[in-house]
Amino acid sequence: MSEPCKMKVEICLGTTCYVLGSFRLSALEEQLPPELADRVEVAGAACLGLCKDRNYGKAPFVRINGNRVVDNATIEKVLDALKEELEKCNE
Amino acid sequence: MDMPNDVFVEMECFQLCHDGENVCGDDFLFERIENENRHLAVLSDGLGSGIKANLLACMTTTMALEFVRSNMDVLLSAEIIMDTLPVCEVRKISYATFSIFDLQIGGKSRIIEMDNPPFIHLRNGKDLKVSRQSMVSERWPDRRVNLAEIYAISGDRLIAFSDGVTQAGLGQAPNKFGWRREGALEFIQRKVEEEPEISARDLSQAVVMEARRHNKNCACIDDISCMVIYLRRPRRLRLLTGPPFRADSDAAYADLVRNFDGKVILSGGTTANIVSRELGRKIDMDMKLVMKAGSLPPPARMEGVDLVTEGILTLTEVAQRLEADPPLTTPVPLAAQEMISLFRASDEIEFVVGTKVNEAHQDPSLPVDLEIRRNIVRRLKTVLENKYRKRVLLRFF
Numbered sequence: 001m002s003e004p005c006k007m008k009v010e011i012c013l014g015t016t017c018y019v020l021g022s023f024r025l026s027a028l029e030e031q032l033p034p035e036l037a038d039r040v041e042v043a044g045a046a047c048l049g050l051c052k053d054r055n056y057g058k059a060p061f062v063r064i065n066g067n068r069v070v071d072n073a074t075i076e077k078v079l080d081a082l083k084e085e086l087e088k089c090n091e
Numbered sequence: 092m093d094m095p096n097d098v099f100v101e102m103e104c105f106q107l108c109h110d111g112e113n114v115c116g117d118d119f120l121f122e123r124i125e126n127e128n129r130h131l132a133v134l135s136d137g138l139g140s141g142i143k144a145n146l147l148a149c150m151t152t153t154m155a156l157e158f159v160r161s162n163m164d165v166l167l168s169a170e171i172i173m174d175t176l177p178v179c180e181v182r183k184i185s186y187a188t189f190s191i192f193d194l195q196i197g198g199k200s201r202i203i204e205m206d207n208p209p210f211i212h213l214r215n216g217k218d219l220k221v222s223r224q225s226m227v228s229e230r231w232p233d234r235r236v237n238l239a240e241i242y243a244i245s246g247d248r249l250i251a252f253s254d255g256v257t258q259a260g261l262g263q264a265p266n267k268f269g270w271r272r273e274g275a276l277e278f279i280q281r282k283v284e285e286e287p288e289i290s291a292r293d294l295s296q297a298v299v300m301e302a303r304r305h306n307k308n309c310a311c312i313d314d315i316s317c318m319v320i321y322l323r324r325p326r327r328l329r330l331l332t333g334p335p336f337r338a339d340s341d342a343a344y345a346d347l348v349r350n351f352d353g354k355v356i357l358s359g360g361t362t363a364n365i366v367s368r369e370l371g372r373k374i375d376m377d378m379k380l381v382m383k384a385g386s387l388p389p390p391a392r393m394e395g396v397d398l399v400t401e402g403i404l405t406l407t408e409v410a411q412r413l414e415a416d417p418p419l420t421t422p423v424p425l426a427a428q429e430m431i432s433l434f435r436a437s438d439e440i441e442f443v444v445g446t447k448v449n450e451a452h453q454d455p456s457l458p459v460d461l462e463i464r465r466n467i468v469r470r471l472k473t474v475l476e477n478k479y480r481k482r483v484l485l486r487f488f
């Protein structure tokens with residue numbers, strides 16, 4: 001059996017993201033469904049630099065595994081993205 | 092001899108008012124004359140209590156500070172003060188006492204006293220013997236002005252109080268004659284032995300509280316003031332905020348953290364990221380703190396750094412809190428609280444402001460007052476200097 005997939009979620013707590021609501025995402029960890037709960041590590045981050053870049057849509061931003069960006073992030077959007085990532089990883 | 096820059100003079104005065112009064116009948120003033128390396132402090136006790144006493148005391152401190160600053164003759168100054176004070180209708184006398192400190196770092200300091208308990212010059216836990224020259228004015232023969240000349244060095248404390256301290260507990264066993272100067276001195280010596288680096292702020296407060304404890308039912312039957320002047324190595328703090336103007340100076344910018352002898356704050360996400368990358372130290376941000384952090388992003392940690400915070404919002408909040416008088420009653424967000432206590436525990440604060448022009452914030456309708464970093468830092472400098480008597484340096488990078 002292969003190693004179970006681990007995922008890392010960074011919630012941006014920089015000025016722009018915080019003001020536009022990233023603090024609401026702090027409840028993410030408690031809302032992880034059982035299939036994700038022990039696979040996901042949630043941490044805060046200083047400005048991810050995305051708010052200054054037009055290519056990334058709208059704050060608040062969340063970054064998954066250091067490469068996938070969720071913009072205009074809500075808990076639902078992040079959970080959906082995490083489930084997708086989990087599937088990819090299980091394939 | 093001490094180099095002036097290696098000595099910081101912390102001057103604090105803690106007071107309690109006579110019960111039932113809402114102004115204090117004792118008054119104090121401080122002034123720092125940077126370019127002359129001179130520090131002035133005045134404590135005055137006005138006759139009686141309440142507004143009348145307060146007026147006498149304030150007039151005295153104001154005049155005394157003015158005279159000492161201009162190096163006016165001691166006796167003449169005292170005479171003018173006594174001539175000027177209004178005469179109390181009931182007692183038919185005009186009366187206020189004073190202790191004036193004119194400190195010269197690395198040189199001779201003068202202390203002028205009239206009718207206040209004699210000040211304490213504490214060095215290595217000992218009350219140094221101070222010789223005083225006594226002068227009497229012809230016009231006010233029953234008032235005696237004492238002049239002392241001392242050399243104060245780093246580590247010394249100069250302590251003055253109003254008679255609310257020395258007379259605490261008067262008439263009650265076991266201090267029939269009050270706490271007296273000896274009692275206060277013993278207490279101070281014990282305190283300093285327990286906590287050799289106790290700040291002027293904490294020591295002055297401790298003395299006043301202890302004095303009150305000597306009174307029956309802990310009452311304030313007089314105004315109680317204690318002034319402490321503490322000469323010591325400055326406790327330094329450096330705060331970095333904003334990315335540097337040129338990207339190729341990131342390494343030099345981060346060196347300001349690595350090579351600093353004192354406490355360090357990083358305020359701003361990009362700032363923290365630059366230092367983290369250059370020094371290879373992780374930023375730890377605990378998501379669980381978000382809910383406890385109040386209305387600001389939570390503080391974060393980095394090895395070798397005392398505090399990491401968000402930038403603009405946090406600095407603005409801190410400036411507002413420091414300026415507010417009376418203090419705001421809303422709960423202080425965690426990051427602001429930590430920054431304020433680091434400021435308060437420092438003598439010398441250096442702001443290093445990175446001047447890279449920030450790309451516009453994404454959303455121009457942000458619901459906060461996004462003041463320019465530079466202006467907030469200037470505001471902080473002003474309030475820390477004027478209200479908290481810190482030495483503040485400002486450097487653009």
Ligand code: FES
Nearest residue numbers: 012014017048051
């Ligand atoms: S504040 Fe979140 S990306 Fe800049």
